[in-house]
């Protein structure tokens with residue numbers, strides 16, 4: 001019999017050998033998950049009913065359990081014999097290690113001994129293997145009491161494993177990726193104090209004391225704000241220690257080419273699409289093997305897949321035996337000179353002297369490395385790199401033709417940034433390759449949907465593809481959000497959703513909004529109000545709803561254009577992605593919206609805006625009919641009836657139904673409603 005294999009650290013899935021088993025609709029899958037988690041021991045019907053329905057089981061529950069079990073047996077096919085029923089209940093037989101959660105716990109357990117025996121490297125490797133088993137939230141596609149409880153338990157174990165790993169790495173002196181890993185853990189688990197503590201330690205160790213203190217203050221804000229408690233003694237003690245003592249001096253380690261080892265880039269699943277881009281990069285890697293160098297600039301909006309493409313290429317670079325140095329600039333570290341370059345090249349311990357000399361040292365180091373063989377030097381998120389790193393990148397670009405070097409950068413387009421624009425132009429003038437990542441086609445987005453849920457998407461889920469606007473990050477967030485909100489069920493082996501295309505899950509809204517975090521608060525505020533106005537809008541309208549002058553708004557709107565959030569659309573501005581607009585508009589309290597529309601209508605009318613547009617705002621405004629509205633309808637009703645007959649009729653009807661309509665206006669408006677031609 002082929003082996004039955006089950007995963008619960010992510011969506012619940014099962015395989016017979018290599019063949020995936022269709023676990024059927026949500027409750028059947030939940031029942032299977034319960035049996036798998038209790039493998040090799042009988043689970044009673046009463047336990048199953050409680051697990052699936054909690055205290056509110058319907059009277060048909062026992063019959064349903066029977067139906068689910070026989071359905072499961074059928075789908076298990078050759079492994080059907082593994083599901084037995086007896087007097088004591090149902091038993092699913094699984095071999096040791098067949099359930100990913102068991103493997104996870106065993107690996108965590110196995111890491112204890114080497115850690116205690118002073119072999120942190122071995123312990124970290126085991127914990128890495130354990131953590132890599134996770135494919136998302138545990139029981140991501142299962143609801144019910146049992147799944148909720150076990151998800152909670154497993155999440156605690158995952159957090160504990162991540163914490164142990166970070167402590168071990170830190171004890172061993174920290175590594176290149178630790179700060180970024182910890183920053184992500186802090187973001188995902190803001191209330192877990194040990195992550196804040198570890199991040200502070202790691203930053204302090206790296207000589208980044210000021211940032212460590214920033215972390216303390218951010219942690220305090222979250223803890224006070226969310227829980228109403230002050231940071232615990234461990235965090236406070238660490239803060240006092242950092243305040244009291246200077247950062248440890250960087251040890252004087254000689255810099256040798258051997259210091260560049262391939263940093264572990266997290267292996268991600270295979271990319272969906274991007275075949276052309278990967279083929280181009282593969283060609284360049286092959287050429288590098290023959291000593292031919294090149295420069296590549298990968299750009300595109302947040303979440304479009306720049307880092308994913310870079311990592312896929314670096315993975316291949318290593319497979320080809322090239323040496324790889326990869327640094328990733330962080331938003332917070334842009335003020336530290338040469339930060340990302342030092343990290344990429346493992347030169348953190350080199351002295352911090354005057355920037356020009358430090359840049360020379362980086363170049364010298366790259367020369368030495370390339371003298372030994374081809375090198376791929378990649379800087380992810382170049383838009384966040386410090387000035388000296390940008391300078392180093394530019395000088396390396398100029399050197400590239402003399403060295404066996406593939407120089408790669410990824411950057412968000414920020415046309416307001418002259419320094420970035422210059423580097424980007426330099427790529428062109430040196431026959432480099434500009435890869436602009438455009439939105440993925442809907443079929444690719446559907447594939448990402450499928451991978452994220454773990455089941456191919458059905459028609460209802462596929463119909464949401466336009467919401468992702470071709471952006472893989474949005475696609476993933478959309479689905480993760482729906483799963484978290486219990487909006488996904490599996491019907492005939494396909495993932496279907498209850499959500500409608502006009503309702504965006506919270507997680508997607510948050511992600512889309514977060515993609516605007518790099519804008520100034522003024523620009524974000526202006527955009528939020530602009531979003532209320534529609535996919536396209538006039539500056540005067542934004543002025544009306546914000547109460548600011550068009551002159552005052554200009555800088556903020558220009559910033560949004562430079563960031564590619566807005567585009568010029570003739571006399572108006574438009575959101576480049578409707579999904580952005582919708583996410584932003586959802587951030588305005590519903591109670592405020594009618595009043596804001598009304599302001600916009602009046603401002604637009606005062607500026608001689610098109611009558612049809614004024615009418616749109618009036619219709620979205622409060623239903624009351626006042627003097628201004630009547631006056632405007634008398635003056636512009638005829639024009640509006642020609643431009644937009646239906647909205648015109650609706651507004652005229654509203655006005656005529658109001659007892660506040662003056663007699664003189666009534667006749668005019670009634671005539672307009674009847675129509676001149678009728």
Ligand SMILES: Nc1ncnc2c1ncn2[C@@H]1O[C@H](COP(=O)(O)OP(=O)(O)OP(=O)(O)O)[C@@H](O)[C@H]1O
Nearest residue numbers: 271272274301302303304305306307308412472473
């Ligand atoms: N082609 C793809 N196929 C499958 N998943 C992808 C693809 N491209 C990106 N992703 C996934 O989408 C998410 C966002 O991608 P990524 O982080 O590479 O975006 P980015 O362009 O680097 O964004 P940022 O500007 O924020 O750095 C990641 O989870 C990534 O794994």
Ligand SMILES: [Mg+2]
Nearest residue numbers: 306307308381
């Ligand atoms: Mg990125």
